Amino acid sequence: MNNAALHERVEMRTLDNGLRICYLPKSGFSKTFAILAANYGSVDQSFTLAGRRYDMPAGVAHFLEHKMFEDEDGNALQKFAKTGASPNAFTGQDMTAYHFSCTERFAENLEILLKFVFTPYFTMENVAKERGIIAQEIRMMDDTPVWRTYTGLFRGLFHEHPARVPIAGSVESIAEITPEVLYTCHRAFYSPRNMALIVCGNADLSDICSMAARYSPKDAATIGERHYGKRRDAVAAPLVRQEMSVSQPQMFLGIKDKPLEEGESRLRRRILGELGVSLLCGDNAPLFAELYERRLINRNFDGDYKIIPEGATALFSGESRDPDTVRGSIEQEIARLAANGIDAARFSRTKKALYGLYLRVLDQPEEYARQQAEAVFAGENYLDFAVLFDTICEEDVRILFARWAQQDRSSLSVTEPKLTKEECTV
């Protein structure tokens, strides 16, 4: 299937300063969504800029995201409020993004977005105030079992990679963040060359471009050169255990894959990885039904495939009364499929189901724009998924499974129920 058959159009342009702009028209939609993203996330904490190496405190990208909203003339959130737009932002392992959605006064909102993201304004006072708010965000995440289990997995998968550290850092690490640290990170990564603006909805590309040209820096600053530590194929720890007040064990199983190769399509790798995960234990897989019937997993059990700079991993997550057995079953299935290959009917059915998920993204402006930002940073176009699906065959997945079946590739993060004092004394 080709892009045209999807009835979607992408208009792309790159400004002289290197800012990539992408417009995705959605006719019939009431809302327009805009996202201004920096190819910079929590894993980019160590870098070299102008000959000097910086090892920044953990959580700096996320702290910066919080602080960007503040400008000398007030908080951008309040400026958006006047138009009724809903603004927000997020920091991931490899991206920081600022966005809004609105149903009118788009140009006004876009101006606010561009201005605040390209204008750093940090003072000792406003940084200190934010520390209190972020400390509460960290405590909230500390109380969230799924999140704790997820971050535990990355400690198991990697030896040195900064993905080991939670995105927001810790209450201790953010205490070291100063206005100067934030200015340095902004200078190193918020260069228009390292950013992309994606608009999905009803707008006009040339209007977007002329506004972006007016409100972004004329010249692109040099981007920091990042360091992720030494690459290793094996996991750092096969098992990471924690205890929390939960009703039954929560698990994240990771199968460490090789990082993206030079010139390799990121989108194709992701499709391939997700296809592998679905074939093993996705909703429609026989193993899913078997584990469900044995009451080892429930309907919330989920699979994913994640690519980060210098790393990639398959993920399986959910609640289970026996995570070890679930892990054993999945590893066995990997070995079996790597050795015997995959049944053609099952392959075709799983691929169709995954294609259906990629297609559904086009109905969700926020998700579509986010996916497109990821694709743009990799020099790709999300809509090419339809073409890429056709290039993936059974043998590609078998090779993938052979890689996953190697020794020391899997790590299991488990959060087990904490025994209460009364139970301990029994």
Place this chain on the structure above:
Amino acid sequence: MQEVTRKKLGAGVGLTCVTTPKFKRAVLRAALLLPLGGPDAANRAALPHILRRGTAKLRDLRAISAALGDLYGARIEAIVRREGESVAIGFLADCIRDEYAPGAERLTEKSVQLLCDMLYDPFLLNGFFSEAYTACERANLLDRIAAQMDDPRMYALLRLRDFMCADELYGQPTYGTTKQAEAITAEGLYAAYRRALEDARIELFYCGAMPPDNVAALFAATLPERENGSFYVPMVEVIPEPKTPPREYIETKDVTQGKLAMGFRTGGICMASGDSPAYRMFQVLYGGSTSSKLFLNVREKQSLCYYVNAQFAALKGLMIVNSGIENEKYDVAKAEILRQLELCQKGDFSDTEMEAARQTLINGWRALLDDPFAQERYWLEQAAAGTHVLPEEQIDQIRTVSRDRVTAAACATALDTAYFMKGAARQ
């Protein structure tokens, strides 16, 4: 643009069709609306899950999974959802449109058929649900009941409801009690299923490109025969004012951050009666956006929290404030939350704040039209309230809300119960 059509498909059966070509998929729902609580509560919570295990034609999960895979990954998921004093049990589904699925045809028709087979034509052994499936789903239900305490943010809200609405039907647990769940048997579950089919109000929903008449014909062909008796009419019990001075409950749990949940009565303002547009304006201005009084003062000015918000449970007529704070800041945070309410009651808010709230709401109602799942939830809530107000009409109503009406809505608000989950974990 979209059209909303409401059709009666039979006694006690309503279909809402949102017809629009703009999505690449169709979203479907078939749900039985029944009263919350009662002796069948746990059985009802288990029902959609056991029905999802197998139909007369597709007898187990493998067969169902394969069928869904062949439908380009159509998704059909069990729902057990509270709507005021009702519970909706059934299935929510989506499937992509034929024109985007090379080599496929009639995906929507087949998905409707499978969805309805799950609801009306289950896999049975000797006239009952299978013992094996029953045992498994009984245990899964017990897990779900226990898992409600795993996410402390959600659990704090649940505890607030337990305390605040202990004497109301609304205070009944969604999934029934542990004792009821433990007592589930294949025979009892099947009997509860037959009763549910006989008694329920059936609410069907479709959002997609197919003309309403075709959708109606598809669903009508699958409907079960029902005795033309009396079917459940969704009810809502609104308590306008607290019956006692504000109550306070503090519990200790193994979390690092304290979770505060405060429940207010709204003076009887709810979806079905009173000035709900003004109430929505008040709620957004008070705690419903990043420019609200709670966000700007409790979070931004005093750095007391990361999240703080006020929600309007419009169906029931409640307002809930929810925040995560440091354990020792309970009194300070609570006092500030109440002080901001007082300011609203005195009319101490600017025209800018008023207009920002109005624009936020208008933006929100319009954005609803872009999300088929949000529309599905919207229309089920409307059905539970016995109302039929289009999102476009909500916008018109919001446009004319005056300052006095917002102040009146704030003044109608009274604290009923404050719940604080105090963290006992070491940081």
